[in-house]
Amino acid sequence: MANDHHTAPPSLALCVTTKDFEAAAKTVLPKEAWVYASSSAASGLSLQSNLDDWSRINFRPRIMRSVRLPNPTRYILGQPGSQPFFVSAMGVLGEAHPGAEPLLVRGATRKGLHIVVSTASTKSLEEIMKAHLDEQCQLGNQSPSKLAFQLYVPVDRNLARSLIRRVKAAGYHSLWITVDTSTLGKRTAARYLQAQEAVDQGGQQTVPEAAAGNAFGPALGGRPVPGSLDPGLNWEELAWITDEWDGPIVLKGIQTVEDVKLAVQHGVQGVLLSNHGGRQIHSAPSALMTLLETRTYYPEAFDKLEIFVDGGLRDGADVLKALCLGATAVGVGRPYFYAMAAYGIEGVEKCTDVLAEEVEITMKMLGVSSFDQLRPEMVNASRLLNEMWRPDIWWNKSKL
Numbered sequence: 210m211a212n213d214h215h216t217a218p219p220s221l222a223l224c225v226t227t228k229d230f231e232a233a234a235k236t237v238l239p240k241e242a243w244v245y246a247s248s249s250a251a252s253g254l255s256l257q258s259n260l261d262d263w264s265r266i267n268f269r270p271r272i273m274r275s276v277r278l279p280n281p282t283r284y285i286l287g288q289p290g291s292q293p294f295f296v297s298a299m300g301v302l303g304e305a306h307p308g309a310e311p312l313l314v315r316g317a318t319r320k321g322l323h324i325v326v327s328t329a330s331t332k333s334l335e336e337i338m339k340a341h342l343d344e345q346c347q348l349g350n351q352s353p354s355k356l357a358f359q360l361y362v363p364v365d366r367n368l369a370r371s372l373i374r375r376v377k378a379a380g381y382h383s384l385w386i387t388v389d390t391s392t393l394g395k396r397t398a399a400r401y402l403q404a405q406e407a408v409d410q411g412g413q414q415t416v417p418e419a420a421a422g423n424a425f426g427p428a429l430g431g432r433p434v435p436g437s438l439d440p441g442l443n444w445e446e447l448a449w450i451t452d453e454w455d456g457p458i459v460l461k462g463i464q465t466v467e468d469v470k471l472a473v474q475h476g477v478q479g480v481l482l483s484n485h486g487g488r489q490i491h492s493a494p495s496a497l498m499t500l501l502e503t504r505t506y507y508p509e510a511f512d513k514l515e516i517f518v519d520g521g522l523r524d525g526a527d528v529l530k531a532l533c534l535g536a537t538a539v540g541v542g543r544p545y546f547y548a549m550a551a552y553g554i555e556g557v558e559k560c561t562d563v564l565a566e567e568v569e570i571t572m573k574m575l576g577v578s579s580f581d582q583l584r585p586e587m588v589n590a591s592r593l594l595n596e597m598w599r600p601d602i603w604w605n606k607s608k609l
């Protein structure tokens with residue numbers, strides 16, 4: 210459990226892997242913030258399989274292929290980015306660092322990364338965009354970074370429409386609708402903390418003090434924010450959202466090949482295969498398993514829309530495994546939360562450097578100098594394929 214008192218983290222120079230940011234954050238974060246970031250649904254199975262499954266795939270590296278200058282540029286929805294990874298949507302970043310979302314965005318912009326900004330941000334979406342534009346200005350508009358917006362569709366559709374209009378007016382380039390959150394998952398560690406606080410205060414339920422002024426304060430205690438998540442959301446609603454937004458749309462939180470197919474049929478530009486970092490349904494498939502399922506049963510999808518993956522990616526090698534299997538790019542969540550919590554903007558930059566270096570050295574040793582040379586046969590996914598869902602047992606493939 211994290212400390213209740215702020216202590217100095219180890220020197221940033223000692224952060225050699227993304228895991229080191231986690232250990233450092235644990236030493237500096239107040240307990241509520243640590244629990245908010247690290248917690249997951251129920252017993253943690255969904256989170257654990259995200260983490261484990263990347264390590265159950267091996268590469269099949271090729272040699273002597275002249276790989277002197279690998280090019281890390283990757284396009285996401287038509288926008289070039291400095292790397293094949295982006296920062297996944299995370300809410301309430303004011304709990305990680307007083308600089309909150311603007312600080313994360315500045316750090317990522319310096320590094321040319323795309324960032325998905327959460328509906329549940331501590332700061333307004335306009336303020337976050339301003340930080341990005343200010344940073345761009347200081348960089349002479351040389352950064353390829355773009356901001357995308359993650360949307361939780363509020364129950365009140367008028368509010369939803371006005372929110373989408375604000376996002377558009379502010380200049381966000383794509384809308385990532387979170388579709389795995391019909392309700393908030395049962396975040397066990399947050400529940401214990403909340404229960405302990407209630408017991409300590411003689412039965413009174415409280416919102417952690419630091420978050421009390423934030424509309425998304427309750428999220429920190431693992432409780433749904435009234436009106437912000439709608440179990441009534443359905444596929445038909447994509448029509449009005451598409452009309453209102455009039456730009457690229459990605460569905461975030463797809464967990465089966467059937468829903469990838471529906472996303473294609475509904476004409477969205479991308480899907481983010483994700484189990485929300487293991488925070489939503491207990492016993493979810495890992496993001497990687499859903500990628501394998503899609504690769505196996507509906508490979509046409511990769512030509513019809515862009516397929517992103519997030520959850521448990523902790524090494525540049527994991528990023529390349531996803532790309533071998535056809536992902537356009539991957540999202541990284543907690544490592545950025547932890548890096549920012551422990552080291553502020555330098556942490557955000559270093560976390561990017563760590564992953565970028567791992568991507569580069571792995572590319573070289575894999576025998577590729579550009580991402581379009583990555584192929585499914587460059588990984589051995591047999592172990593996971595053995596455990597993949599099989600339609601032929603009870604299910605007729607023609608239903609897909």
Ligand SMILES: Cc1cc2nc3c(=O)[nH]c(=O)nc-3n(C[C@H](O)[C@H](O)[C@H](O)COP(=O)(O)O)c2cc1C
Pocket residue numbers: 245246247259297298299300301327328329359387461483484485486487519520521522540541542543544546
């Ligand atoms: C602290 C935290 C806050 C998050 N907040 C949101 C959110 O507001 N909206 C959302 O769609 N996903 C949210 N997520 C899920 C992430 O977008 C992403 O799917 C997940 O973190 C990826 O897994 P990883 O943390 O293992 O990299 C959050 C995740 C974390 C860790």
